[in-house]
């Protein structure tokens with residue numbers, strides 16, 4: 527397959543997107559902005575940084591078979607993805623079929639977000655945004671859901687209408703496969719690790735408050751930077767059990783995750799934002815760690831089913847109890863790794879998005895969550 531047969535265009539490129547490119551079918555990877563962690567040279571042949579209209583021109587010129595865009599419920603990406611959708615419509619008029627696909631993990635509350643953005647004209651803005659969402663959603667041909675919570679969120683937006691005019695969709699849990707670094711370092715595991723951004727919504731404040739309810743032998747390593755760094759630095763000075771590592775790179779991540787017994791991410795809701803998956807959770811699972819998190823994350827259902835600890839958000843006592851339980855009776859590396867698929871769920875979802883078959887027009891849903899969630 528030519529690399530131009532398949533194109534991906536994201537509003538923001540992250541290192542994780544780039545790392546995945548080696549394991550998926552060849553494609554052009556284009557993006558509008560780069561995130562703070564994206565330190566890849568975009569001069570590489572298969573990568574391009576460009577605006578949404580330039581990307582739309584590229585679609586018209588190259589006539590790809592598949593275009594992957596940001597997911598329909600990601601409102602902030604609408605201005606990025608609409609030009610590409612228009613380009614696809616133009617191609618369709620000219621008789622060329624391009625499949626538009628997305629990977630969906632959004633689990634925020636769109637209605638709540640609109641109400642907070644436009645508090646004075648809620649009655650008008652909510653129906654307008656819901657209608658726009660539906661218009662955009664119906665332009666997609668296939669959508670792979672990474673979490674059951676995302677599937678719920680799209681249901682709440684009325685995505686699964688009776689006439690089935692939307693895309694085909696499928697749930698492929700966003701589970702990682704075991705990290706290959708474990709083959710070299712399979713030593714004993716111990717301690718608790720928080721590896722992420724030091725901000726309120728990642729719940730690092732809950733973890734610090736939980737320290738006073740934890741026994742004297744529980745050691746917590748915190749890695750990352752962010753606005754709450756001052757709290758972490760102060761805690762590390764006052765409490766011998768807290769170690770602040772500072773900013774960590776990918777090599778540190780693998781090393782620390784391999785050694786940690788428990789990975790904690792007590793995410794908290796902020797406005798419309800809810801933890802979609804939580805990268806540290808996936809990294810923790812891939813390294814056989816027991817997870818402690820909150821009900822806010824998209825993986826909460828799966829984690830509960832598989833013996834990890836899921837608590838209410840903003841609750842230091844519950845967080846401490848969960849950490850204490852996880853430390854005294856961890857699931858164990860092998861038991862955690864056994865629950866993971868051989869191929870990363872994100873890659874399996876990508877395979878499905880590109881698989882030939884009926885993916886155009888209306889009807890014939892792959893799965894019908896209406897029946898399941900009603």
Ligand SMILES: [Zn+2]
Nearest residue numbers: 705707708780
């Ligand atoms: Zn690793």
